[in-house]
Amino acid sequence: MTVTDDVVPLEEELPLEKLPLDRWHRARGARMVAFAGYEMPIQYEGIMAEHGWTREHAGLFDVSHMGQLGFSGEGVDAALEAILPSDIRGLKPFRQRYSLLLDEEGGILDDLMVSRPGDGAFDGAAIYMVVNGATKYDDIAWIIEHLPDEVVMNHMADQALLALQGPEAGAALATILPGTADLFFMQCGAFDWQGVPLWISRSGYTGEDGFEISIPGDAAEAFAEALCALPQVKPIGLGARDSLRLEAGLPLYGHDLDPRVGAVAAGLGFAIPKRRREEGGFIGHARVLRELADGAGSRRVGLTIEGRLPAREGAPIYAGDALVGEVTSGGFAPTVGAPIAMGWVSTPHAGVGTPLEIEVRGKRIAAAVAAMPFVPHRYHRQTS
Amino acid sequence: MSRYFTDEHEWIDVAGDIATVGITEYAQEQLGDIVFVELPDEGATFDKGDDAAVVESVKAASDVYAPISGEVVEANGALEDEPALVNSDPEEDGWFFKLRVADTSELEGLMDEAAYKKFVASL
Numbered sequence: 053m054t055v056t057d058d059v060v061p062l063e064e065e066l067p068l069e070k071l072p073l074d075r076w077h078r079a080r081g082a083r084m085v086a087f088a089g090y091e092m093p094i095q096y097e098g099i100m101a102e103h104g105w106t107r108e109h110a111g112l113f114d115v116s117h118m119g120q121l122g123f124s125g126e127g128v129d130a131a132l133e134a135i136l137p138s139d140i141r142g143l144k145p146f147r148q149r150y151s152l153l154l155d156e157e158g159g160i161l162d163d164l165m166v167s168r169p170g171d172g173a174f175d176g177a178a179i180y181m182v183v184n185g186a187t188k189y190d191d192i193a194w195i196i197e198h199l200p201d202e203v204v205m206n207h208m209a210d211q212a213l214l215a216l217q218g219p220e221a222g223a224a225l226a227t228i229l230p231g232t233a234d235l236f237f238m239q240c241g242a243f244d245w246q247g248v249p250l251w252i253s254r255s256g257y258t259g260e261d262g263f264e265i266s267i268p269g270d271a272a273e274a275f276a277e278a279l280c281a282l283p284q285v286k287p288i289g290l291g292a293r294d295s296l297r298l299e300a301g302l303p304l305y306g307h308d309l310d311p312r313v314g315a316v317a318a319g320l321g322f323a324i325p326k327r328r329r330e331e332g333g334f335i336g337h338a339r340v341l342r343e344l345a346d347g348a349g350s351r352r353v354g355l356t357i358e359g360r361l362p363a364r365e366g367a368p369i370y371a372g373d374a375l376v377g378e379v380t381s382g383g384f385a386p387t388v389g390a391p392i393a394m395g396w397v398s399t400p401h402a403g404v405g406t407p408l409e410i411e412v413r414g415k416r417i418a419a420a421v422a423a424m425p426f427v428p429h430r431y432h433r434q435t436s
Numbered sequence: 437m438s439r440y441f442t443d444e445h446e447w448i449d450v451a452g453d454i455a456t457v458g459i460t461e462y463a464q465e466q467l468g469d470i471v472f473v474e475l476p477d478e479g480a481t482f483d484k485g486d487d488a489a490v491v492e493s494v495k496a497a498s499d500v501y502a503p504i505s506g507e508v509v510e511a512n513g514a515l516e517d518e519p520a521l522v523n524s525d526p527e528e529d530g531w532f533f534k535l536r537v538a539d540t541s542e543l544e545g546l547m548d549e550a551a552y553k554k555f556v557a558s559l
Contacts, residue, residue: 099494100469291468291495360472360519362492384471384494391471413474413490 071116072212072269076276080287087290088185090117095289102292103386106258107427110218111288112279119188120211120266121195122177125203132179135198137315137324137334138166140179145170148238148253150323152315153183153191158339159311160318161194162187163303165264167253173242174251174266175208182213182264184305198335212272217262217296220284222432225252225263228278232263236434245275254432258293259300259425261432298394299385301354301424307365308352308380308394314339317348350377351402354424355393355410357382361417362391363410369395370409370416376401379410387427397421440543441552442503447527450543457503458531459491459522462556467493470522475511476533482506484542489532491522504542506535 068091071077077084082093093114095102105111123132132140138151148167155161164183174180183191192207199205216225226233229243232252240253248271256262267275279285294304303309309318315336316324324340332341357363362383369377382393393410401408404423409416440448445463449456464470472492482488482502489500511533515521522530537543547555 094495095468098469103494295494361474362472362497364497384492386494 071114072272073114073116073276076273077114077287080280082287082289085290088117090185092117093287093289095291096287099289099291099295100386102286102288103295105286106218106260106288106292106296107387108219109286110216110221110224110262110282110284111258111292112276112285113215113217113288113290113293114212114276115185115215115264115293116212116269116272117185118213119181119183119185119191120208120213121181121183121192122175122206122208123179123181123203124172124177124206127200128178128203131200131203132166133328134334135195136166137328137336137340139325139328140166142325142327143168143179146173146239146241148240148255150320152320152323153194154315154334154336154339155311156335157311158314158336158343160305160309160313160315160320161311162191163305163309163320164191165253165255167240169240169242169251175206177206180251186306208266210269211266212269214265214267214272214276214279215256215258215262216265216279216285217256217258217260217288218284219261219430221260221262224279224282224284227282235263235432237261237431239434245271245278248275250275257300257302258296259302259427259429259431260296261430294381295383295386298381298383298392299387299425299427300429301394301426303352303394304381313350313352313396314343314348316340316343317350318352347399350396350398352380353377353395353397353402354422354426355379355382355395355408355419356422356426357391357393357410358418360384360391361412361415363393363412363417363419367393367395368411369397369419370411371401371406376408385426392422392426393419394424439549440503440546441549441555442501442546443555444501444503446500446503448503448543448546450537453537453540454509455504455506455535455537456531457488457500457533457535459500459526460552460556461526464523464526464530467491467496467498467522469494470519473515473519473522473532475515476508478508478510480508481538482508482535492519500532502535503546504535505538507538508533509536510534
């Protein structure tokens with residue numbers, strides 16, 4: 053029997069690094085695997101149980117492998133608008149946005165979160181960014197290359213990043229940090245926990261309400277311990293993080309997104325506001341305009357699958373005899389109770405409800421294009 | 437009846453010329469929650485080492501090899517409705533398939549329970 057793990061080290065020649073919470077994960081019984089150059093917990097008690105716990109209560113995820121970047125200096129907004137397709141000038145203090153790094157051809161180099169800590173409330177940074185772990189060193193090199201000398205980028209390599217996600221995350225965090233109850237989805241702020249400075253945003257990647265918490269690495273263990281002492285909170289591994297984000301319809305960079313695909317075709321046009329589409333002035337603008345005007349050859353779609361056999365990344369998608377796409381993420385969805393997938397399908401076959409077939413080990417299984425998310429988002433929005 | 441083990445974490449019970457094959461407790465722990473098992477058809481014949489079944493956990497698909505050569509005489513239909521049996525009872529009710537043994541000499545190189553325990557402890 054051979055286990056083909058889909059979490060393989062991307063930089064196999066480099067020794068794996070350890071996260072600040074490494075010892076803590078192991079003490080809690082985590083199974084550690086190589087991911088994005090780090091040893092990371094894939095699961096504690098089991099992916100199904102951890103997935104279910106997060107959907108019903110609150111799960112604590114260690115995402116310290118992600119890249120945390122601070123930007124400051126004269127003209128930082130203009131400099132970042134040249135790199136990102138987002139509205140940075142209009143980004144208010146203590147607000148966060150989802151954004152993308154695009155290459156010269158408009159291909160996606162990474163997806164990321166960008167926020168504006170007010171009054172230098174987080175390490176003096178004017179802008180704070182969180183990028184994917186597997187791409188962070190490439191991102192840093194790309195950004196530095198395109199940043200003017202007046203703007204300074206600080207890789208906050210000593211900060212850990214924890215995500216607390218689930219319908220009880222708000223109540224749980226408020227018991228130790230009452231002020232966090234005032235945050236709504238995509239808002240952020242500075243907090244103090246027993247003298248430790250925290251930067252917290254109300255966001256995440258599970259589709260549930262929750263928070264992402266940046267904390268100095270040397271204080272992360274005590275804080276994780278305090279959170280997991282709460283009855284609502286259990287530590288959750290990468291395995292459930294993946295099944296949760298897939299059900300939430302959220303793309304995973306390196307799987308559902310890569311430099312071959314553009315923002316509009318990926319269904320991420322919402323990250324590019326009207327002013328930026330019209331004025332341009334960012335790397336990759338031409339492709340955004342082209343995809344908006346002419347459409348794209350393929351689109352990122354959700355797929356429901358008949359039966360119990362999961363279709364995984366790389367499985368070809370057919371409409372009759374014609375090869376029309378490929379699965380980019382797939383697996384059993386614990387909350388849905390069936391296999392689901394995300395993939396790229398040629399535009400004529402990408403409409404919701406279109407019947408398709410996916411080939412798994414030489415067999416065709418019936419699938420259909422589905423609206424995403426598969427499980428409704430439950431963000432704590434200001435309007436709700 | 438004798439029980440044999442492979443270094444691919446399969447167990448084989450041999451009674452007469454029929455061998456029942458499953459995966460071990462250690463294997464199911466490594467795989468995690470099992471959501472689907474693809475079993476061979478009755479009458480299929482395998483050489484030792486052929487892909488005989490596929491077990492799908494939440495995170496990955498894994499091949500199960502034929503630990504010895506033979507013809508499939510029965511597959512465990514209970515796994516179609518309840519793949520999690522492989523997690524809850526891997527070494528009894530969670531068996532995969534039964535083979536008519538083609539060559540009993542292939543059993544000679546396999547481990548007994550004590551040797552397998554030692555092998556797992558060394559991993």
